[in-house]
Amino acid sequence: MVADKGKIAVLGGSGDIGRVVCAELARLGPYGLVVAGRSLERAEALAATLPGETEVRRFDVGTESGDAFRDCALIVNCTGPSWRTGPLAAAMALHAGAHLVDVGGYSLLMGELAGRGGELEAAGRSFVLSAGWMPGLSEVFVRHALERAEGAHGPAESVVLYCGARDTWSLTSAEDMVWHVFSELRFGWFERGVWSGRPVWAACGTVTLPVLPDARQQVTWMYNAPSRPLAEERRDLSLRIGLVLVGPRCRFALAFSKLFLSRRRKTAAAMLHGAIRRDAERRGPMGILHAEVRSRSGRTFRLTLAEARNHWITGLSAAHAAHAVMQGLARPGVHYLGEAVPARAFMESLAACGVACTEDAA
Numbered sequence: 001m002v003a004d005k006g007k008i009a010v011l012g013g014s015g016d017i018g019r020v021v022c023a024e025l026a027r028l029g030p031y032g033l034v035v036a037g038r039s040l041e042r043a044e045a046l047a048a049t050l051p052g053e054t055e056v057r058r059f060d061v062g063t064e065s066g067d068a069f070r071d072c073a074l075i076v077n078c079t080g081p082s083w084r085t086g087p088l089a090a091a092m093a094l095h096a097g098a099h100l101v102d103v104g105g106y107s108l109l110m111g112e113l114a115g116r117g118g119e120l121e122a123a124g125r126s127f128v129l130s131a132g133w134m135p136g137l138s139e140v141f142v143r144h145a146l147e148r149a150e151g152a153h154g155p156a157e158s159v160v161l162y163c164g165a166r167d168t169w170s171l172t173s174a175e176d177m178v179w180h181v182f183s184e185l186r187f188g189w190f191e192r193g194v195w196s197g198r199p200v201w202a203a204c205g206t207v208t209l210p211v212l213p214d215a216r217q218q219v220t221w222m223y224n225a226p227s228r229p230l231a232e233e234r235r236d237l238s239l240r241i242g243l244v245l246v247g248p249r250c251r252f253a254l255a256f257s258k259l260f261l262s263r264r265r266k267t268a269a270a271m272l273h274g275a276i277r278r279d280a281e282r283r284g285p286m287g288i289l290h291a292e293v294r295s296r297s298g299r300t301f302r303l304t305l306a307e308a309r310n311h312w313i314t315g316l317s318a319a320h321a322a323h324a325v326m327q328g329l330a331r332p333g334v335h336y337l338g339e340a341v342p343a344r345a346f347m348e349s350l351a352a353c354g355v356a357c358t359e360d361a362a
Contacts, residue, residue: 021319032053082106114334140347145159160240
């Protein structure tokens with residue numbers, strides 16, 4: 001079977017994120033879309049709303065063979081939990097000779113694919129990981145803020161990103177969060193390209209973010225694997241990633257899971273999912289990226305992206321990552337979204353869809 005250079009398979013295409021990806025790719029195309037999911041009925045209902053050529057396929061990432069999408073040029077993985085489905089989707093893309101965009105993927109998939117980067121680069125194929133909202137757009141946003149700041153004030157000495165997304169996320173999203181708790185939870189920040197770990201009590205504090213309705217926020221300085229490439233690239237900088245918009249219920253669920261539920265991860269995910277949902281229902285959905293770049297001259301540049309439609313912007317980021325791949329604008333090889341696409345052009349493409357940033361060059 002020969003791949004159609006304009007055909008894109010969206011795994012989990014009828015889910016909360018996948019629906020946004022399909023709708024945006026249909027707008028950006030023309031592309032031949034394949035909406036794939038476990039429910040053929042839901043996929044058909046979505047396909048009926050999309051313009052252009054759309055195909056539906058019943059699909060379960062855990063059971064399908066590697067030949068399922070041999071006719072597609074690109075596979076977009078919107079299934080979850082990503083720690084489990086990402087390697088399976090990547091294996092399919094490798095077998096099919098296709099590009100890959102994964103909304104999740106994280107460091108787990110980066111580690112598994114590390115040995116294939118040169119091969120994929122030589123073949124001109126792009127595997128773009130963590131191509132969602134946070135991580136994903138957050139790393140593109142930091143690069144964009146840094147470019148804007150240095151254009152205005154000269155060389156930077158530090159970058160701080162405050163980020164968080166409060167919403168009624170799915171149970172599979174909570175399972176990914178639990179994976180992070182047990183596999184990658186570290187506290188601290190990057191200093192001159194080197195990770196500087198801190199005990200949890202030294203990595204927590206409070207911050208006032210006037211751009212949020214509830215401006216006073218608890219912040220936790222945490223490790224974020226997709227930020228490491230920038231930290232190592234810019235060894236002249238201090239780089240901190242601060243997690244905000246996490247309510248007390250969620251903090252308790254995370255701490256309790258870490259201490260007592262290492263062998264009961266399904267229970268941990270269910271507990272965290274309930275806490276996230278209650279917090280979002282009580283306070284309302286909200287997402288924030290707020291970067292502060294301090295220059296060597298002492299001036300500070302601030303860039304903010306506030307967006308309450310978290311599912312929408314997650315899918316939008318993945319769709320525009322896929323579009324960049326199909327247009328030959330993404331770097332070949334295996335990269336997180338922040339390194340895969342040119343930051344300014346990517347932010348401009350989202351701005352055309354209504355993603356608005358505000359800046360303050362103090």
